Amino acid sequence: MMQSMKKIVLPALCAAALIAVPAAAGEDKAEFPSPPEIVAKAKAEEWVAIAPSDLLVMDLTDGPRGPRRVVIQLMPAPFSQGWVGNIRKLAAAKWWDGTSINRVQDNYVVQWGDATEKKALPDGLAVVPESNYIFNIGESRSLSLDKRWDKKFEWNLDRIGDEQPPKGRIPAYIDGFKSYANYDLFERGWPLAVDTVDFEQWPVHCYGMVGVGRNLSPDTGTGAELYTVIGHAPRHLDRNIALVGRVIEGIEHLSSLPRGTGALGFYEKEEERVPIVSVRLGNDVADLPAFEYLSTESASFAAYAEARANRRDPFFNIPAAGADICNIPVPVRRKAQ
Amino acid sequence: MMQSMKKIVLPALCAAALIAVPAAAGEDKAEFPSPPEIVAKAKAEEWVAIAPSDLLVMDLTDGPRGPRRVVIQLMPAPFSQGWVGNIRKLAAAKWWDGTSINRVQDNYVVQWGDATEKKALPDGLAVVPESNYIFNIGESRSLSLDKRWDKKFEWNLDRIGDEQPPKGRIPAYIDGFKSYANYDLFERGWPLAVDTVDFEQWPVHCYGMVGVGRNLSPDTGTGAELYTVIGHAPRHLDRNIALVGRVIEGIEHLSSLPRGTGALGFYEKEEERVPIVSVRLGNDVADLPAFEYLSTESASFAAYAEARANRRDPFFNIPAAGADICNIPVPVRRKAQ
Numbered sequence: 165m166m167q168s169m170k171k172i173v174l175p176a177l178c179a180a181a182l183i184a185v186p187a188a189a190g191e192d193k194a195e196f197p198s199p200p201e202i203v204a205k206a207k208a209e210e211w212v213a214i215a216p217s218d219l220l221v222m223d224l225t226d227g228p229r230g231p232r233r234v235v236i237q238l239m240p241a242p243f244s245q246g247w248v249g250n251i252r253k254l255a256a257a258k259w260w261d262g263t264s265i266n267r268v269q270d271n272y273v274v275q276w277g278d279a280t281e282k283k284a285l286p287d288g289l290a291v292v293p294e295s296n297y298i299f300n301i302g303e304s305r306s307l308s309l310d311k312r313w314d315k316k317f318e319w320n321l322d323r324i325g326d327e328q329p330p331k332g333r334i335p336a337y338i339d340g341f342k343s344y345a346n347y348d349l350f351e352r353g354w355p356l357a358v359d360t361v362d363f364e365q366w367p368v369h370c371y372g373m374v375g376v377g378r379n380l381s382p383d384t385g386t387g388a389e390l391y392t393v394i395g396h397a398p399r400h401l402d403r404n405i406a407l408v409g410r411v412i413e414g415i416e417h418l419s420s421l422p423r424g425t426g427a428l429g430f431y432e433k434e435e436e437r438v439p440i441v442s443v444r445l446g447n448d449v450a451d452l453p454a455f456e457y458l459s460t461e462s463a464s465f466a467a468y469a470e471a472r473a474n475r476r477d478p479f480f481n482i483p484a485a486g487a488d489i490c491n492i493p494v495p496v497r498r499k500a501q
Numbered sequence: 502m503m504q505s506m507k508k509i510v511l512p513a514l515c516a517a518a519l520i521a522v523p524a525a526a527g528e529d530k531a532e533f534p535s536p537p538e539i540v541a542k543a544k545a546e547e548w549v550a551i552a553p554s555d556l557l558v559m560d561l562t563d564g565p566r567g568p569r570r571v572v573i574q575l576m577p578a579p580f581s582q583g584w585v586g587n588i589r590k591l592a593a594a595k596w597w598d599g600t601s602i603n604r605v606q607d608n609y610v611v612q613w614g615d616a617t618e619k620k621a622l623p624d625g626l627a628v629v630p631e632s633n634y635i636f637n638i639g640e641s642r643s644l645s646l647d648k649r650w651d652k653k654f655e656w657n658l659d660r661i662g663d664e665q666p667p668k669g670r671i672p673a674y675i676d677g678f679k680s681y682a683n684y685d686l687f688e689r690g691w692p693l694a695v696d697t698v699d700f701e702q703w704p705v706h707c708y709g710m711v712g713v714g715r716n717l718s719p720d721t722g723t724g725a726e727l728y729t730v731i732g733h734a735p736r737h738l739d740r741n742i743a744l745v746g747r748v749i750e751g752i753e754h755l756s757s758l759p760r761g762t763g764a765l766g767f768y769e770k771e772e773e774r775v776p777i778v779s780v781r782l783g784n785d786v787a788d789l790p791a792f793e794y795l796s797t798e799s800a801s802f803a804a805y806a807e808a809r810a811n812r813r814d815p816f817f818n819i820p821a822a823g824a825d826i827c828n829i830p831v832p833v834r835r836k837a838q
Contacts, residue, residue, distance in 0.1 A: 270752060270753050270756055271709070294818060372608070381815075381816075381818050395708055396708045399824070400810075400824065404816070404818050416760040419608070420605075420607075420757050420759050475737045475741075478717055484739065491736065
C-alpha cells in the first residue's frame with residue numbers, strides 16, 4: 165500500500181507548561197463560560213436530530229428506584245454497518261427479550277445477551293470480516309486530515325510564549341493526545357482515531373460506547389452479545405472489536421449494577437443476572453422522546469471542547485491545556501418539546 | 502525561574518501504525534504472556550509491602566451483599582503530605598464515624614464527608630497552600646528525567662520500520678501519551694505527570710485515586726471531604742486539587758452505588774446517603790490483611806506495562822502500541838499468608 169510520509173510534529177500538549185498559566189482573577193474568569201454554559205447557549209441549528217430508527221431502547225425490569233430504560237444511539241455509516249444491520253434484525257426479531265445483563269466488571273464493561281449461549285439467532289445475520297473494524301478513508305482524505313491537523317498544530321505553536329490564554333472563543337479544541345494513531349478527532353458526532361499513514365479511521369472506546377462481544381479471531385461477533393464501557397477508556401480494544409454505538413441516556417442503570425464476582429466480572433448465580441424485558445429500535449417505541457446531539461462540526465462544539473481542555477471557570481486555578489478525546493463527551497440531550 | 506529548553510520530539514505513539522501489525526499466529530502468541538500472567542510471575546522481591554499506617558480503612562454499613570469495606574493507600578512523601586497529615590488526625594479523632602457518602606456522579610466521582618457541613622473539625626489541622634498541589638523536582642532531576650525519556654524515545658524510534666514487535670520482554674513500556682505536561686510516568690508505585698520545563702511533578706487523577714474536596718480558591722480543603730474517581734480520568738483536576746491516595750480494595754462498594762439525582766450527583770434525600778460506620782488508619786484495624794504493590798521500578802512492572810500497551814494475548818489482533826497512564830493500573834494485592 166502507498167504510504168504518505170510519517171510526520172514529525174511537536175505534540176500539541178507539549179505546550180502545556182506555557183499555556184497553563186494560572187487563569188486571571190475573578191473578574192476576568194467571568195469572560196470564560198464553563199463547558200455546560202457553552203452548550204446551553206448553542207444555537208438551535210447547531211443541534212442534530214437523531215432519527216428514532218437509529219436508537220436502540222433497552223428496558224430492564226424495574227429496579228428499587230423505578231423503571232430502568234437505557235437508550236443507545238447506533239453508529240452511522242461508514243462504521244460497523246454490518247454489525248449495526250444485525251442489531252436491527254435482532255431488535256426486530258425481539259431476540260433480546262428475556263435475555264439478561266450477565267457481566268459487570270468494575271472500571272471496564274457491562275455486558276448483556278443470552279447467558280445460556282444456546283438461544284437460536286434469527287436467519288440472515290451477516291458474518292462481518294475483521295477488516296471492518298477499520299474504515300479505509302483513502303489517501304486524499306488522509307492528506308486533508310493532515311492539513312487540518314497542521315492548522316491546529318500551527319495554532320498551538322503560535323501560542324507558545326503567550327502569557328495568557330487568548331480571550332474569547334478559540335476556533336478549535338486542542339487535541340488532547342496523539343496516540344494509538346496519528347491523532348484523535350471528532351466527526352459527525354463521534355470520537356474517532358485516525359491513522360493518515362495507512363489511511364485508516366476507527367471509532368474509539370470511550371466511556372459509554374457500545375461494542376460487540378466476540379470469541380477468538382477470526383470470529384467477529386454477530387451483535388447479539390453487547391457491552392458498554394463503564395470505566396477508563398480501554399483503548400486497547402480499538403480495532404480489535406466492533407463499536408456500534410453509545411449509551412445516550414440511562415447508563416446509570418448499567419454502571420451502578422453490582423459487580424460480578426466471577427472471572428471477568430460475570431455473575432456467578434443466575435439470580436444475580438438482571439432481566440432484559442425488551443430491546444426495540446426507537447421507531448418501535450411509542451413513548452420515546454426525541455434526542456439530538458451537538459454537531460461536532462459546530463462553532464459551539466469547538467468552543468465547548470476547547471473549554472473542556474482549558475477549564476477557566478471559577479473552580480479552576482490551572483487549565484490543563486489539553487483533554488483526551490474521551491474526556492470531551494459529545495453533548496446529547498432530549499429535544500425541547 | 503530558569504527554564505530548560507522545550508524539546509521537540511516525535512510522540513512515541515506516532516509509531517502506532519508501524520508497530521501495530523497484526524500479531525503472529527497462535528503458536529507465537531504463546532510467547533507473549535498477558536499482563537495478569539506477567540504480574541503472577543513477578544518475583545517476591547519485586548513486591549513492596551504497604552505499611553498498615555499508610556492505609557485508611559473505611560467501613561460502610563452492610564449492603565445487600567454483606568460488609569462494605571474500602572481500603573485506601575495514602576500517598577507517600579513528597580506529595581500532598583499536609584493533607585495526608587490532616588487525614589491521619591481526622592482518622593485518629595474518629596471524625597468520619599457517623600458521616601456519609603453524599604455524592605455519586607456517573608463517570609466522575611463518589612464523595613464523602615459531613616453532609617451537614619457543620620461538624621466541628623479537630624484542632625491542629627494544617628492549612629495547606631495551593632503551591633503544594635505540585636512538587637518542585639528541581640533542575641537536575643528534570644534533566645535526568647529528560648534523559649530517561651530520550652532513552653525510551655530512541656527505543657521507540659528504533660522500532661520504526663519493524664514488521665513485527667520484537668519478541669520477549671521489552672525493557673520499558675511505551676508511554677501512552679505526552680500531554681498535560683512533558684509526559685506521564687510511574688514512580689514509587691504512583692502515576693505521576695512531569696513538566697521538566699518548569700521542574701514540576703504531580704499525581705494524576707486516574708480511576709480510583711482519592712482527592713480532597715475544596716471550595717473556591719484560595720481554599721485547598723482540609724482532607725475532611727474526600728472523593729474518589731469512578732470514571733474516565735478527569736485530568737483537568739490535576740494541579741487543581743490535592744490527591745492523597747488511591748482505593749486499593751473495595752472500590753466496587755462506591756462505584757456501584759446509585760447515582761445521585763441532585764446537581765453534581767449529590768443525593769437529594771437524607772435517606773439516600775450511605776452511612777460511614779468508621780474510618781481508621783490501618784494500624785488501628787485488627788483484622789486487616791497485609792497489602793503489597795508491584796514496584797514500578799521492577800522489571801516485571803516494565804513488562805506488565807509494555808504488555809498493557811501492546812496486548813498480544815490471544816484475544817487481540819492488533820496491539821494498540823500504547824496505553825495512557827491511567828490504563829496501566831499499578832498492581833496491588835493482598836500479601837500471601
